[in-house]
Amino acid sequence: xxxxxxxxxxxxxxxxxxxxxxxxxxxxxxxxxxxxxxxxxxxxxxxxxxxxxxxxxxxxxxxxxxxxxxxxxxxxxxxxxxxxxxxxxxxxxxxxxxxxxxxxxxxxxxxxxxxxxxxxxxxxxxxxxxxxxxxxxxxxxxxxxxxxxxxxxxxxxxxxxxxxxxxxxxxxxxxxxxxxxxxxxxxxxxxxxxxxxxxxxxxxxxxxxxxxxxxxxxxxxxxxxxxxxxxxxxxxxxxxxxxxxxxxxxxxxxxxxxxxxxxxxxxxxxxxxxxxxxxxxxxxxxxxxxxxxxxxx
Amino acid sequence: xxxxxxxxxxxxxxxxxxxxxxxxxxxxxxxxxxxxxxxxxxxxxxxxxxxxxxxxxxxxxxxxxxxxxxxxxxxxxxxxxxxxxxxxxxxxxxxxxxxxxxxxxxxxxxxxxxxxxxxxxxxxxxxxxxxxxxxxxxxxxxxxxxxxxxxxxxxxxxxxxxxxxxxxxxxxxxxxxxxxxxxxxxxxxxxxxxxxxxxxxxxxxxxxxxxxxxxxxxxxxxxxxxxxxxxxxxxxxxxxxxxxxxxxxxxxxxxxxxxxxxxxxxxxxxxxxxxxxxxxxxxxxxxxxx
Numbered sequence: 001x002x003x004x005x006x007x008x009x010x011x012x013x014x015x016x017x018x019x020x021x022x023x024x025x026x027x028x029x030x031x032x033x034x035x036x037x038x039x040x041x042x043x044x045x046x047x048x049x050x051x052x053x054x055x056x057x058x059x060x061x062x063x064x065x066x067x068x069x070x071x072x073x074x075x076x077x078x079x080x081x082x083x084x085x086x087x088x089x090x091x092x093x094x095x096x097x098x099x100x101x102x103x104x105x106x107x108x109x110x111x112x113x114x115x116x117x118x119x120x121x122x123x124x125x126x127x128x129x130x131x132x133x134x135x136x137x138x139x140x141x142x143x144x145x146x147x148x149x150x151x152x153x154x155x156x157x158x159x160x161x162x163x164x165x166x167x168x169x170x171x172x173x174x175x176x177x178x179x180x181x182x183x184x185x186x187x188x189x190x191x192x193x194x195x196x197x198x199x200x201x202x203x204x205x206x207x208x209x210x211x212x213x214x215x216x217x218x219x220x221x222x223x224x225x226x227x228x229x230x231x232x233x234x235x236x237x238x239x240x241x242x243x244x245x246x247x248x249x250x251x252x253x254x255x256x257x258x259x260x261x262x263x264x265x266x267x268x269x270x271x272x273x274x275x276x277x278x279x280x281x282x283x284x285x286x287x288x289x290x291x292x293x294x295x296x297x
Numbered sequence: 298x299x300x301x302x303x304x305x306x307x308x309x310x311x312x313x314x315x316x317x318x319x320x321x322x323x324x325x326x327x328x329x330x331x332x333x334x335x336x337x338x339x340x341x342x343x344x345x346x347x348x349x350x351x352x353x354x355x356x357x358x359x360x361x362x363x364x365x366x367x368x369x370x371x372x373x374x375x376x377x378x379x380x381x382x383x384x385x386x387x388x389x390x391x392x393x394x395x396x397x398x399x400x401x402x403x404x405x406x407x408x409x410x411x412x413x414x415x416x417x418x419x420x421x422x423x424x425x426x427x428x429x430x431x432x433x434x435x436x437x438x439x440x441x442x443x444x445x446x447x448x449x450x451x452x453x454x455x456x457x458x459x460x461x462x463x464x465x466x467x468x469x470x471x472x473x474x475x476x477x478x479x480x481x482x483x484x485x486x487x488x489x490x491x492x493x494x495x496x497x498x499x500x501x502x503x504x505x506x507x508x509x510x511x512x513x514x515x516x517x518x519x520x521x522x523x524x525x526x527x528x529x530x531x532x533x534x535x536x537x538x539x540x541x542x543x544x545x546x547x548x549x550x551x552x553x554x555x556x557x558x559x560x561x562x563x564x565x566x567x568x569x570x571x572x573x574x575x576x577x578x579x580x581x582x583x584x585x586x587x
Contacts (some may be wrong), residue, residue: 079470101472105471112463117517118463118520119519123463126459127467130460130461131468131470131473166518250374
C-alpha cells in the first residue's frame, strides 16, 4: 500500500517534468544516477531508507561506510539486480536495469583461479563478445573488436602482460585487466566494488589515479565502493556515506566531517585530519554484522 | 605398409569404426574443452557412468540400449544442472555432493540391473568398455546427426558460456543468463556423453572427454586454438588406436586411453620444463642487468 503511494507520487512528479520537456531532459542527462526516497529491505530488516542521491554525469564518486551497511547493494540497485522496496531510481535517464548495456561493472573479487590459463586479452575481449551468441565470424567486426581490446588494454597500462594466463598475474595486474574488460564496452557509467581491496598501497594509488584519468578523459561517471577513503581522496569529486540505515552525499569536504558523520551515525563521531592529509574517523560504532556481502564464506 | 592400410579399410566394420571414432572424437573433444574450463570434470565423469545403468536397464526391459543411454545421461544432467549452484564456492561443494550421490546411485542401479538380467558377461563388458568394431552404417548416420546438432548448439552458446565460466558475476551483470546457460551446457554434455558411450562404453567415454581437452588447456589458454588442439589430439589418438587395435588382439579403448594419457603427461612435463626455465631466466635476468 505504502509503496503504491510512493509510486504514484513518483509518476506525478514525472508528469511535472514532462511539462517542461527540454529542461527535464537536460536535468536527466546531467545526473547519471538519481535515487529518490530509496529503500532496500530484506524481509523486515531495513538496509537503508530515505536515500536521495543526485550524481552528476562525469563525476568520480566513492561510496563509503562501515561493513555490512549496504554499499555493494547500492551498486546492485543501480545495476537493476536488486529491486528497491520503495522509492525510485533512474540510471542514465532510464529505469535501473534498462541501462545495463551502458554500464561497466567490476564486482568485488577474490582473484582468478591460479590454474585458469585463459589469457588476459581474452578476458578483456569477453567484455565485448561474451554476451554475443553464435560463433565469431572473421571480418571487419573481428578487427574492430581486436583494436578495441588492444586500446582498452593500453589505457589501463596492461599491454606488457595481457597475453599471459590471467591466473598467473598479480592482484593489481588482474584488477587492471578487469577494469579494461569493463572499459572495452565503452560504458557511460563505471561501477567498481572495492577494486582496491587486496592491493598494496602503491597499486591502490595507481588504480585510483587510473580510474580518475578514465573519468576525466572519457567523461565516464565512476562510482567506486571503497573501504578506506584515503587512497582515493585526492581524486574524488563526491562521496556517498552510508551509515545508520541512511546516506549523506556531497563533496568529501562537506560529508566527511565530525558534524555530518555524527548526525549520520546518530552517535558522537570525530573526524581527524592527520598531518599528511589522511582522514581518520574515530568512534564510529561498527554495526553488528547481521548482513554483509563481504563475509559470505 | 600402404597395402596393409588399404587392407584395413577394405573391411566395412573398420571403415565404420573410423567414421564413428572420428565423430565421437570431435564431439567429446569440443564439449570436453568447456567441461574442463568449467571445472565440471566430476559432473562429466558422473554423466559417463550414468549411461551404464541406463543401457543395462533398457536391455533388461527389452528396449534399445541407445534409449537407455540418452534417458539416463540427459536425466542426470538435468538433476546436476538444477542442483544448487551459484558463483560462490560454498555451492560448488553442494554441487559435488549432489553429483556424488547421483553417481553412487547410478552405479548401484547398474549393478542391480546386470544381476537381474542374468545376461552374458560379454554384454556387460561392452556396456563398460565399448564396442568399436561392431558399428553399423545406420548407427554412424545417427551419430552424425546427433553430433552435428550438439556441435551447432554448442557453437551458438559458446561465447556466453565462456564468459559465464570465466567470470559468472560479471557475465550476469552484463545480461548473460548464467544459470540457464549452465543447465543448457550440462544437458548438452549429457547428450554428447550418451552418444559417445554407445561406442566407447561408459568407462572409456571419460578418457576422450577429459584427456585431450585437459592436454589442450595445458598447452594454451586461447579458446579457439585450445578447442582445435583438443580436437586434433582426440582425432589422432582415436585413429592410431584403431589401427593398433586392428593388428593386435587388444581392445581399442585401452589404446585410446593410454595414448591420451601419455599425451597429457608429455604436455604437463613440457609445461613444467618451460615454466621452470622461464622462472630461472627471470631470476638470472637481474644479475645480467647488473
